[in-house]
Amino acid sequence: MTQVFETRIVHSLVKIFSDEELTEIAAASGAALLNEVFSYQVAYRSQQLIPEVKVTVESGLGNRIMLRSVGLAPSEYPVQHDHDDNMLRTKPGLYPDPLLPLDGDVVRAYPGQWRSIWITVNPQNEVKPGVYPIVVRFESVSGEQLAEERFELEIIGASLPKQQLLHTEWFHTDCLTTHYHTEAFDEKHWDLLRQYIQTAVDHGVNMLLTPLFTPPLDTEVGGERPTVQLVDVEVTGEGEYRFGFDRLKRWTDLCDACGIEYFEFSHLFTQWGAQHAPKIMATVGGETKRIFGWETNASGEAYHAFLNQFLPQLVEWIRENGLESRSYFHISDEPTLDHLDSYESARNIVKDLLEGFPIIDALSDYDFYEKGLVENPIPANDHIEPFLKNGVTPLWTYYCVSQYKKVSNRFFSMPSARNRILGYQLYKYDAAGFLHWGYNFWYTQYSKKVIDPFRVTDAGGAFPSGDPFLVYPGENGPIESIRMEVLREALQDLRAMRLLEELIGREAVLAALDEGLDEPITFSVYPKNADWLLSKREWMNGKIKEHVMLKK
Template identity: 45%
Template sequence: MVKYEFKIISSLNKVFPGAEPEDDLRGIRLSGFWGETISLQCAYRAESLYTGYGRIALHGSLKDAVRIREVKLMPSVLPCNGEGDDHYLSKEPGLYPDLLSNISLERITYVPCQWHALWIDLEAEEGMEGNQDLILQFYDEEDLLVGEARTEICIYPIHLPPQTCFHTEWFHCDCLADYYGVEPWSARHWEIMKNFITLYSKRGINMILAPAFTPPLDTAVGEERTTVQLVDVKIVGGKYMFSFDKLYTFFQMCMECGVKYFEIAHLFTQWGAKSAPKVMAEKEGALVRIFGWETDSQSFAYQEFLGQFLDALVLRLDEWKLRDRVFFHLSDEPEEKDLEMYRKVRESVSAHLKGYPIMDAVSRYTFYESGVVDKPVPAVDHLEPFLENQVPGLWTYYCGAQGKDVTNRFFAMPSGRTRILGVQMYQYRLEGFLHWGFNFYNSQYSLYHINPYQVTDAGAAFPSGDAFLVYPGADGCPEESLRLMVLAEAMQDIRAFQMLEELTSREYVMDLIRQTAEEPVTLVSYPDNSQFFQKLREIVNKEIADRRISYRNS
């Protein structure tokens, strides 16, 4: 007789086939607020000789409110870089749980002697209040009940405050055109982008990269990425004429999807601002490249073009009333040796930007100290000097290079190591978070396109999990990763902390975090076990509810 096992576990528990998942929700009540997405998992296993099939029946007050997806194992050749630490689930290549894929409850698979997981999430809505229950009943091929899993979720009739922190994950329009084989800015391309941006915003990502010109990011010197240029340029009588119609359409679409803020893609090449980005223009009836790697960033021709372009763009941005919503990038990740060149390009654009802020991923404090960047975004492992000098409105980022001690989102890391970002952003008063890869489906340096369902590490260049948060579904709609869901939980945590702070004090919230962690939380030392986050939110949620209810009754 086949033996079946079923466990309700947290959203932070990564389930591997050969390891019994920890019962990490024992003694913890899941709870949340109206407007929150509340996630958990159900792990299951069949001790059988052959693969079997069955179905799931849902019961309880939440049976019609939850969404259930399968947590699929995805391949990783490069789970981490050579320099790491001891806080990885594994450092070996293999299969890791990541993709959340739609599943029919009428047909689930029992793989012999392997643990697998279902992802369950609930979007708490007005009308839901108090303790709600969910029962999953599992059946086998003969439609016999073989087990069930139960949980309760307490929903408080309270809305969290709106998200105030900035969150951007660079959106790669060209990768969607390339993967789906559609013409950039065709009707189908716009449709696909809207599908992705709708989800983008839904998960708490409220700023997006706008490719006025094709972003000069992760592109080999002398090579180029598929052209996705939102600003049309025409050369007439030795002067440049600009059409911003597509850019305006992009802004409008993003705002309709819920995105509030925009970044104008980099005006100079990555790693030093030595060259101009690729710029296409209509000249004598033909579309030609007028600037690119061959163009020195300080050349008279590009500087003349850039001045005309920025003057025209700023005029339009002001007309569209976007002054408080737009940031400009110059060059991504310049190093100390690039300071003078960065200073030159900054000086060349400042007069044209008329007060619009310049923001870049800059990890050397000297860039901020010398005044060449308004809003530095240092890597999380280079934050200390910026914090020590109390830089206002500070942001942070991480990428494939931040694999030791600090937070990140690699497949091979515990989910708690991803979710701690919310606690750290609140604790250090960080204004925003930036990451370079929402949907980067190229190899390193964009030498070739990849299929992200088969290659998750940009061709063994970046640890799996760095280059993208979503998978390109067959129907032009994104499929989510559990990492995206966990990042969204981190953003929700910040909102909960802020609400409790309004009802008590910042020091009160900080004390709750310290007491629950049972250790000081720093950038390099923090709990990454799921119980910490579940307990912390259980305490914070109840504190908020008690105070709000007491206030209403007083």
């Protein structure tokens, strides 16, 4: 006989669909280090509608535990037509993704639908090592206990080392202004910026896209995005300019307070070819006007003269504020072989002006590196082999809409294991950085229209759901996603491997990763199931614990 109210504990890599039977075996225990965020789920299903189910938690971990409800997000475009077979689903529908705050500790149980509570434990180095029971209870509004689940979390007496990987998820500051109806850099906007930056930092982002001028990213040719410009520009004469950096200083101070370590200054030329200037607004005769944009030839005298005045003053400001070792620059995003000449021209304009600063760009054609046009390329994870073969360092990688065959990614339709395996891959290849373009892109493709991310998750049918953003715009700030939590787990795995490397050596860690596999791990070959990831992490935890015990 089917129970009226069922519950089951499952790990964080399970995506629970409301219209699908839950076949995952129950989990009862887990482990984390002193400064590691640990997540798991309690799934529940009722045979009848229960409008209000009260959910409570009891544990010695106290306020280190947060409960959220896993919400469902619609996807009209879950995957490309020629996808591989490492997918959970390929049809449009509702997918588990947003992590919604509990409204008065109450959830709704729909008849016959599996849903789940996402449990997050954050010890923050303030919990003593030991085993902590966590009891989650479900009750009716009348106080009747519907179910109870007990989980045991062991806190191991060791801490993850500081993250070495440079990690950026492109922050679209203009999307905050349009969704929350603020003016760029008014006080409400600054408060939102703080919240979204802090959430990014808490999930392993330590480098932030910094809009010197409105970033020329995903913009329709001839169109423009809302102005979000940190540098003040005043035209003082024919081809002469005065610059102000007060707003940029407030930005970097805010980033410092949130824990951002590196700044990637926005692209100095347009996307896909570096053929035009970004939109730049200036005060001209007391009025604010656009002085550069799509109408500006990137290699023309006017923009060249502007950069010759602007970049030296920016570099001086960077040095005055002690940011030399923390500053990175972009020329143009995702140029192809057709753009070699225009990219080279743009690079030559800024090369001497930015001497000593790393220039990083997402591009996948090895020719750009071979010809010396970019010293710090960021190839996609499905185009990285030539860069690996030729020993390119420092090694970065990225993925986006086009990386959906064999390699790791984080679409709604993909299993969470395909998201988390990234940590192992980044460790094996000793990657210096990881980039993704979509922290909070809440527009349609080419930024033509504003969308509601709770209703449109594919940029208006342009990119499979899960590519454009990691966070949703809550009423008062960011709402995180399953994908964001799992990506944090991947970065924590990477740090755990760094710790284990300190204890047993890199060669031993690498050997353990490939042990028992038919083929060594690469960016396109890796174990597909969650059990392998969890068991490998369990093995790492055991080794770390052994060394902790030996020190006592």
